[in-house]
Amino acid sequence: MKVSFTLNGRRVEVDVEPNEVLLDVLRLKLGVKSVRRGCERAECGACTVLLDGKPVYSCTVLAPMVDGRTVETVDYLASNGELKPLVEAFVKVGAIQCGFCTPGFLLTAYSLLRRNPQPTVEEVKKAIEGNICRCTGYQKIIEAILLASKLYAEKRSERKEE
Amino acid sequence: MFYKLPKFNYYRVTSLNEALKLINELEDFKVVAGGTDLVMDLKIKRYIPKNIIDISRVKELDYIVDDGDRIRIGALTKLQEIVDSPIIREKAYVLAEAVNQMASWQIRNIATIGGNLCNASPAADTAPPLYVLNAELKLVSVEGERIVPVTKFFHGPRKTELKKNELLAEIIIPVEKDAGASAIKLGRRNAFTLSIVAVATLVKVSGNKFTDVRVALNSVAPTPVRATSVEKALTGREVSLKAVEEASKLVVNDIKPISDVRASADYRREMSIVLTRDSLLKSLERIGVRIGGEE
Ligand SMILES: Cc1cc2nc3c(=O)[nH]c(=O)nc-3n(C[C@H](O)[C@H](O)[C@H](O)COP(=O)(O)OP(=O)(O)OC[C@H]3O[C@@H](n4cnc5c(N)ncnc54)[C@H](O)[C@@H]3O)c2cc1C
Ligand code: FES
Ligand code: FES
Numbered sequence: 001m002k003v004s005f006t007l008n009g010r011r012v013e014v015d016v017e018p019n020e021v022l023l024d025v026l027r028l029k030l031g032v033k034s035v036r037r038g039c040e041r042a043e044c045g046a047c048t049v050l051l052d053g054k055p056v057y058s059c060t061v062l063a064p065m066v067d068g069r070t071v072e073t074v075d076y077l078a079s080n081g082e083l084k085p086l087v088e089a090f091v092k093v094g095a096i097q098c099g100f101c102t103p104g105f106l107l108t109a110y111s112l113l114r115r116n117p118q119p120t121v122e123e124v125k126k127a128i129e130g131n132i133c134r135c136t137g138y139q140k141i142i143e144a145i146l147l148a149s150k151l152y153a154e155k156r157s158e159r160k161e162e
Numbered sequence: 163m164f165y166k167l168p169k170f171n172y173y174r175v176t177s178l179n180e181a182l183k184l185i186n187e188l189e190d191f192k193v194v195a196g197g198t199d200l201v202m203d204l205k206i207k208r209y210i211p212k213n214i215i216d217i218s219r220v221k222e223l224d225y226i227v228d229d230g231d232r233i234r235i236g237a238l239t240k241l242q243e244i245v246d247s248p249i250i251r252e253k254a255y256v257l258a259e260a261v262n263q264m265a266s267w268q269i270r271n272i273a274t275i276g277g278n279l280c281n282a283s284p285a286a287d288t289a290p291p292l293y294v295l296n297a298e299l300k301l302v303s304v305e306g307e308r309i310v311p312v313t314k315f316f317h318g319p320r321k322t323e324l325k326k327n328e329l330l331a332e333i334i335i336p337v338e339k340d341a342g343a344s345a346i347k348l349g350r351r352n353a354f355t356l357s358i359v360a361v362a363t364l365v366k367v368s369g370n371k372f373t374d375v376r377v378a379l380n381s382v383a384p385t386p387v388r389a390t391s392v393e394k395a396l397t398g399r400e401v402s403l404k405a406v407e408e409a410s411k412l413v414v415n416d417i418k419p420i421s422d423v424r425a426s427a428d429y430r431r432e433m434s435i436v437l438t439r440d441s442l443l444k445s446l447e448r449i450g451v452r453i454g455g456e457e
């Protein structure tokens with residue numbers, strides 16, 4: 001069956017089997033490799049995408065369920081500059097080791113900061129509950145998200161001054 | 163690819179009527195709402211249905227309405243919408259408190275309250291708060307609708323009161339005045355985990371006596387349960403730490419825990435007592451009654 005949705009700002013139409021999950025369609029049919037295959041059972045967050053602007057796991061969404069909806073991944077948010085302060089913060093603090101989990105964390109953190117521009121440490125921890133990182137021990141990821149919150153605030157005040 | 167889902171026909175419906183007609187006609191189907199339980203169950207081939215009916219776009223079942231003396235929640239309301247709802251936070255906070263401890267943000271953004279109930283896991287975390295709120299469920303079919311108390315809805319693991327041609331449409335919560343309620347969940351870790359046991363309690367006090375006491379638990383029996391022994395022991399009694407501690411011990415009469423990968427039956431029994439006590443004390447605190455207990 002044909003499924004059509006907005007992927008990273010662009011309308012795509014793709015032939016799917018009803019029993020395919022969004023994760024597979026993105027990786028195998030649409031070449032979006034930033035969406036990672038981790039546990040495949042809604043437990044690790046590596047496959048996180050934004051569905052209509054909200055972070056969800058693409059490994060438990062049936063492909064036909066996204067028809068007509070909007071899917072965003074880090075590729076898009078990086079290319080349009082939206083993600084820049086977060087990426088800067090992750091690099092600066094050293095919140096990336098192997099990088100496997102990073103796209104998922106970036107999308108979750110991005111959604112958190114849009115919903116809550118100045119989160120507390122507890123709020124950051126709560127938001128990233130569903131993302132697992134085998135390398136960093138989370139401390140640096142939490143620091144990076146808090147730093148990004150400041151960088152976004154600076155960006156906003158610069159924009160106001162212009 | 164580690165998992166391959168079985169093949170099925172996919173149907174998408176956009177109205178409740180369309181959904182009810184289809185489930186009345188089709189054989190061998192499963193409906194999918196958020197899919198967080200069902201897609202995993204397809205992956206592990208617990209279910210191999212011929213047909214999948216996607217009800218996630220039935221907008222008319224996605225709402226939270228305040229009718230004054232009761233709140234109505236559409237079955238397709240997402241868990242995160244419940245956590246964020248000012249209506250629920252103000253008038254049925256214990257539900258928001260429990261739901262906020264479920265799964266993860268990514269799951270709460272797509273999983274529905276109806277899916278949690280209809281999946282009928284003994285560990286369903288929306289059950290204890292809905293039990294103590296005396297919630298009712300509206301079940302609908304082409305033949306009409308009926309209302310059942312949530313405590314009558316679960317028949318066993320993955321078994322419910324729903325007939326083959328029925329859907330859960332709505333959760334109805336009577337608004338309690340002057341009640342204190344709280345929900346506590348114990349898992350293998352603090353976040354993103356199924357419960358070893360979860361407890362919700364609701365109390366009303368007048369003239370330093372318990373006038374209404376409700377206690378419910380999950381993961382300690384084939385279905386979520388009300389702890390009627392604890393409730394009976396406290397109702398009418400003078401409020402004191404001793405009374406709460408004695409009554410909490412009786413919870414073991416109301417539960418039938420098993421040992422599984424998450425915990426042993428003995429541990430579950432011990433923890434049911436502790437959590438019942440803690441939750442009762444917290445519920446009392448929320449109506450301004452402090453009688454001690456450890457922090
Ligand atoms: C990693 C992980 C962690 C989880 N953690 C928790 C947790 O902490 N606590 C907890 O309680 N649950 C947890 N769950 C379970 C699950 O996320 C919830 O039960 C969720 O609310 C299910 O909702 P859904 O909309 O995704 O249901 P679906 O998967 O769409 O449906 C579940 C079942 O209900 C049926 N159904 C759905 N809606 C209706 C309806 N309106 N009428 C009739 N039948 C219907 C479906 O046919 C299916 O059998 C977890 C799941 C995963 C994968
Ligand atoms: S791959 Fe989807 S959560 Fe792990
Ligand atoms: S950096 Fe390796 S898993 Fe997170």
